[in-house]
Amino acid sequence: MKYSSQMAAKPYFIFALILLAGEILFGLLMAIQYLYGDFLFPLIPFNVLRMVHTNLLIVLLLFGFMGATYYLIPEETETELWSPKLAIVTFWVFAAAGVATILGYLFVPYAELTELTFNNLLPTMGREFLEQPLPTKLGIVLVVVSYILNVIMTVLKGRKTVITTVLITGLVGLAVFFLFAFYVPDNLILDKFLWWFTVHLWVEATWELILGAILAFVLIKVTGVDREHIDKWLYLIIAMTMLSGILGTGHHFFYMGAPEYWLWIGSIASAVEPLPFFLMILFAYTMTRERKIQHGNKIALTWAKGTAVMAFLGAGVWGFIHTLAPVNMFTHGTQLTAAHGHLSFYGAYIMIIFTMVSYAMPILRGRPQGNSQKAQNLELASFWMMNIGMMGLTLALSAAGIVQIMDQRVGTELIGFMESQESIAGIYMIRAGFGLLVFVGLITYFASFFVKEEAGQTVGYNA
Amino acid sequence: MSKPLAVKASYPPGDFAIWIIIYVELLTFALLFAGYAFSRRSDIEMFNASQLLLDQTSGFINTLLLITSSYFVVKAVQSIKNMTAESTKESSLAASRWLLSALVLAGGFLVVKLLDFVHVFGQGITLSTNKFFMFYIILTVFHFMHVLLGSFILFVIYQKTKAQGYTQNDHKGMETGASYWHMVDLLWIVLFPLIYIIR
Numbered sequence: 208m209k210y211s212s213q214m215a216a217k218p219y220f221i222f223a224l225i226l227l228a229g230e231i232l233f234g235l236l237m238a239i240q241y242l243y244g245d246f247l248f249p250l251i252p253f254n255v256l257r258m259v260h261t262n263l264l265i266v267l268l269l270f271g272f273m274g275a276t277y278y279l280i281p282e283e284t285e286t287e288l289w290s291p292k293l294a295i296v297t298f299w300v301f302a303a304a305g306v307a308t309i310l311g312y313l314f315v316p317y318a319e320l321t322e323l324t325f326n327n328l329l330p331t332m333g334r335e336f337l338e339q340p341l342p343t344k345l346g347i348v349l350v351v352v353s354y355i356l357n358v359i360m361t362v363l364k365g366r367k368t369v370i371t372t373v374l375i376t377g378l379v380g381l382a383v384f385f386l387f388a389f390y391v392p393d394n395l396i397l398d399k400f401l402w403w404f405t406v407h408l409w410v411e412a413t414w415e416l417i418l419g420a421i422l423a424f425v426l427i428k429v430t431g432v433d434r435e436h437i438d439k440w441l442y443l444i445i446a447m448t449m450l451s452g453i454l455g456t457g458h459h460f461f462y463m464g465a466p467e468y469w470l471w472i473g474s475i476a477s478a479v480e481p482l483p484f485f486l487m488i489l490f491a492y493t494m495t496r497e498r499k500i501q502h503g504n505k506i507a508l509t510w511a512k513g514t515a516v517m518a519f520l521g522a523g524v525w526g527f528i529h530t531l532a533p534v535n536m537f538t539h540g541t542q543l544t545a546a547h548g549h550l551s552f553y554g555a556y557i558m559i560i561f562t563m564v565s566y567a568m569p570i571l572r573g574r575p576q577g578n579s580q581k582a583q584n585l586e587l588a589s590f591w592m593m594n595i596g597m598m599g600l601t602l603a604l605s606a607a608g609i610v611q612i613m614d615q616r617v618g619t620e621l622i623g624f625m626e627s628q629e630s631i632a633g634i635y636m637i638r639a640g641f642g643l644l645v646f647v648g649l650i651t652y653f654a655s656f657f658v659k660e661e662a663g664q665t666v667g668y669n670a
Numbered sequence: 671m672s673k674p675l676a677v678k679a680s681y682p683p684g685d686f687a688i689w690i691i692i693y694v695e696l697l698t699f700a701l702l703f704a705g706y707a708f709s710r711r712s713d714i715e716m717f718n719a720s721q722l723l724l725d726q727t728s729g730f731i732n733t734l735l736l737i738t739s740s741y742f743v744v745k746a747v748q749s750i751k752n753m754t755a756e757s758t759k760e761s762s763l764a765a766s767r768w769l770l771s772a773l774v775l776a777g778g779f780l781v782v783k784l785l786d787f788v789h790v791f792g793q794g795i796t797l798s799t800n801k802f803f804m805f806y807i808i809l810t811v812f813h814f815m816h817v818l819l820g821s822f823i824l825f826v827i828y829q830k831t832k833a834q835g836y837t838q839n840d841h842k843g844m845e846t847g848a849s850y851w852h853m854v855d856l857l858w859i860v861l862f863p864l865i866y867i868i869r
Binding site: 439440446466471472475 | 685687690691694697698701702705797798804805808
């Protein structure tokens with residue numbers, strides 16, 4: 208560790224991973240509810256589980272991004288963080304607010320929660336992914352603004368690099384697009400239209416900048432490739448991502464009351480969206496091939512390459528499967544959407560956080576060349592467990608989606624929702640099994656942190 | 671005339687990254703062109719009637735402007751490529767003049783196209799008027815933005831050329847920008863007959 212203020216990243220990483228465990232746990236509970244409808248009834252109904260599952264994801268990613276930023280910004284700018292104290296204070300504020308919100312979801316009926324949290328003053332609740340009570344939303348704004356302030360002030364006093372520029376652009380975009388969470392128009396179509404400005408422009412535009420910046424940072428560190436070389440790739444990827452991603456918002460405006468031209472703009476722009484992800488694979492593998500150093504932390508590079516591949520599959524391939532308007536007419540809102548959602552969030556965002564944690568955590572714990580070989584081997588096992596688990600889960604959900612589409616949308620002999628769900632039960636069982644594998648993989652990942660360090664050697668696993 | 675210093679021209683010209691961008695751009699436009707062609711088949715009469723509302727003359731003028739401008743860019747690259755150790759200053763000056771002329775024509779394209787937009791939008795036409803105008807607006811506005819970006823790139827190259835920033839052996843940046851500009855030109859050469867002429 209070159210700068211002591213990088214230590215601020217540690218609690219963020221740890222908390223993000225704890226939230227991830229919670230997210231997967233609630234996902235598993237839901238997978239069981241798909242099989243046994245009255246499981247946990249009336250203690251925690253499906254809608255509450257789902258809300259907790261998705262909200263945990265969003266919050267854990269924010270924690271992960273913040274941790275990653277606090278780690279990489281001092282090294283990139285070659286100066287200490289502007290205010291490590293602010294980073295720690297906001298950590299506790301955000302963690303407390305996050306926990307309180309989740310407890311609120313679990314123990315207070317949602318309708319009552321709206322009354323308790325002044326939703327009548329400014330109604331913002333009740334929308335998918337943006338269910339947070341008003342105080343939590345305001346808290347997120349405060350935390351994010353102080354975080355961006357901290358980053359910008361640090362960059363201003365230090366070295367400016369392409370990575371910091373891309374990162375800050377992504378962070379500012381993240382903050383700006385969250386503002387749409389505070390505006391809920393009466394017109395339902397307009398409401399949905401603007402809701403996507405937060406949801407889509409986060410995951411398919413601004414967050415991708417953050418992802419690109421973190422990936423570039425880790426690649427520079429573990430491959431030793433020249434910065435100029437990496438910068439060009441980064442520019443190319445993010446330019447393509449931004450253009451296709453912003454126009455690609457159109458793929459959410461199909462058949463919802465928005466004008467017809469969105470069918471064309473949305474379809475064509477999203478047909479291009481997988482390309483920057485493909486470039487990301489080329490990027491990661493080219494940098495690996497041209498690496499100038501053999502970093503002891505091999506598993507970090509494995510995660511980096513994995514991120515590129517799984518992001519391409521989840522966001523690129525699984526997105527493209529149902530993004531063209533004529534296809535989407537049949538697939539919309541089925542388990543196929545869920546398949547894409549799971550693999551893209553995992554492949555692009557959860558994995559980049561694993562990449563960063565796997566690179567940075569050993570350094571923060573005083574092991575500059577990574578964990579011991581034994582620990583890295585265990586981590587590699589967790590890598591495969593989680594990836595195979597997520598891939599299996601995604602394939603199962605895709606199969607479920609296809610059955611659902613055939614049952615309910617194609618032809619004239621259609622059956623009802625519950626009947627269709629029953630016909631998918633076997634597939635849901637498989638899905639739950641793969642979900643369990645992901646959870647075991649995560650536990651294995653945690654275990655790799657506790658592998659005892661053997662005296663004075665860190666070499667990495669034999670890849 | 672003294673012998674040029676360069677040994678071998680690299681291929682493809684310019685930075686490799688620009689070729690990735692060019693292919694993605696061509697792919698995107700190709701999808702739109704194909705979409706136009708397919709949509710037209712289902713309602714040829716409406717497409718033909720709507721096409722009559724466009725001003726072919728301004729489209730034709732713009733085609734000439736872009737092709738000529740592309741030619742000037744070729745001349746600029748040539749001036750740099752034929753540069754000798756003694757003629758650095760003159761070659762840079764000549765190249766920058768060609769680039770400036772190309773920029774003026776690009777500006778001309780933008781003005782003519784803006785007048786065309788004023789004419790079309792003045793008739794109350796929007797993206798929702800019909801499918802022909804939907805494609806017309808998406809394609810031409812999208813292309814217009816490319817001309818704007820291309821002009822900006824040409825301007826940057828012009829500045830560097832004027833400051834004698836390119837040499838016979840080091841003009842990759844110029845070729846990169848020139849390649850992009852030719853793509854903008856190429857797109858229009860397909861777009862113009864497809865939208866304005868073919869009936």
